[in-house]
Amino acid sequence: MTDITxxxxxxxxxxxxSIVDRWIRTHGVRYFxxxxxxxxxxEEVGxxxxxxxxxxxEQSVKGKKETSDLGDELADVLFVLVCIANQTGVNLESAIARNLEKxxxxxxxxxxxNPKLTG
Structure with a gap:
């Protein structure tokens, strides 16, 4: 993508x-x-x-064509999460810092x- 390099x-x-916002405005026309x-x-978390x-x-794979790129799916989750933060005015960097302090x-x-964790 030349618009983010x-x-x-x-x-x-x-x-x-900022990158996600620019991508949405360039390629996605607008936010959903x-x-x-x-x-x-x-859906992406699913x-x-x-x-x-x-x-x-323990669940079995349904077929040979089923994809299992965990990194790609996690990136999809992050992308949509960032979209929601952008459109609702949440600064995720500040929110994460506050959340970790809490x-x-x-x-x-x-x-x-917790003996379940230390034992």
Whole structure:
């Protein structure tokens, strides 16, 4: 894709949000509605779940042509998640920082005392 090169180094979440926005406006014409993107996100997460169930779980593969590129499916999830963040005005970099601070304050000792994890 010539419209996003050169790829920013390092790739930050903020850069990714800009790249996705530029791609949508150039190639996608406009964002789908927030509710449509939520449905697309659920669909993409389902594709990740299918691969996980068949690769790491006990579910059998249905046919030889079934694809199982976990990285590609995770990238699809991230892309749609970034679309939703962009169209709802969420700065993911700031949100992730706040979320990790919250988790650290809440969970810094909790998991160390869990015998299921330490035993």
């Amino acid at each position: 050169p790829w920013p180094t390092p790739l930050t979440v903020e850069n990714l949000q 509605s927030e509710m449509t993107n939520l449905a697309v996100l659920v 594709e990740v779940a299918r691969i996980m169930a068949r690769t790491y779980g 988790k650290t304050a809440r969970d810094s000792k909790r998991h160390h005392d």
